[in-house]
Amino acid sequence: MGEFSGYDAMSLIDQYYQKINTSFQQIIEKEANKIRILAEKAYEAIRSDGLIYAFGTGHSHILVEEIFYRAGGIAPVYPVLVSSLMLHEKAVLSSKLERIDGIGEAIVSELPISSRDIVIVFSNSGSNSVVVTFAENAKKTGAYVAAVTSVEHSKNVTARNELGKKLYEVADLTIDNHVPYGDACLKMNDVTVGPLSTICGAFIINSVVVEIVRFFEKDGMTPPVFLSANVPQGDEVNALLLEKYRKHIPIL
Template sequence: MKYLDTVIGSLKYVDTQKEKFEEAISIIENSLRSNGLIYIFGTGHSHMLAEEIFYRAGGLAAVYPVLIDELMLHRKASISSELERVEGYIGEVLDGYDLSSFDVFIVISNSGINAVPVEAALYAKSKGCKVIAITSLNHSKNSKPRNSKNLHLYEIADTFLDNGAPKGDATIDVGGKKMGPISTITGAFILNSLIIGTAEKLEKEGVELPIFLSANVENGDEINAKILVNYKKRVPIL
């Protein structure tokens, strides 16, 4: 299948960014060592990646996704696309989160050009957070920013990882139209690689991280319940 070949090729490309992975892992490692949280945010389909590493088997407890109904798809999908271009919106929302210089803020945006992800990254930096971006360099570098600051997301972040997606995300030509988006697959790979890499480094230092188990395996409920006791106050949506 063409799509399978495309997926494999894209994942292999993403895996070549060794230096970027190390930079991002180091940022997350330093945050967790200081008892910080990993905030993660995306609009539209990118919000799925914010949920990818939240409260799931093999996931870290210190993950706090910023999930805003109006910027997701289940309320009114087309409105979410309009809203992510509105300047001045996201700052008021993020005022409700207790961001600090100990935290990491991950922003996911395939195009990296719209006002909301750009302003979210700038807001997080204003609070002292280190910012990691997951974006498509191909799309960003071939698109004019849709924000008055004239910035792409990757230009703001302390480090970024290229998800390998083409401009427009879809990869397979079907009758002259493109199908088969790739950013969700490569984005999930990037995020899980960062979480695993961080855990491996801290494990070598003797730091034991709280990691959720599947609720459908032996002792899963009991182990997760102990983790929740310690994290529900810090991550209220748990």
């Protein structure tokens, strides 16, 4: 087993857990009401035959996939997955592309977003052009736009977009992920490790989904929730949801 330059491996794991727990506590204390607001608006959108559009670049695209077509997730989610802005083709190129003005607007122009929909944009830094201009142009369709971002990080960086704004300044609703500047949280000699944005973002967006389902249950309605395909009746339940939503979400 490798050495940790004087650090005890288990104590580092404990420290990382404590950092995660601290962010979770801040989310619960400061963002719970906004999570419920977003969930209610999403519920109303779904009831009106709207969709939840989800978009993120780089590692934030993971959060888009987190709520798309998964066990325990809701069906009416339209994932905006632009491969050149993800990491599996050219990681460094994706970072360059997300800073170019015009791309966010172009992506929105190719989507059937309308005023009955909800748009959720994930970006830890919230400063690059693609996510900011995507959010701004999604708002022009009349859709309600929410952001999941690190306000602390955003306030410590320069806006890299033609609007001169950060994502939290553009969105109708901002849910702060309470991740520190730089994302990583454990200082080890000359490096910092232990990123938080994906963990915290997943907690936030799945909390939104849980609340959406609560609204369905409260009104005595069956929520459009996928089952695992590997449990009894999973394929049958999912087939009905796929039949309903595939015409609206081509990637299903």
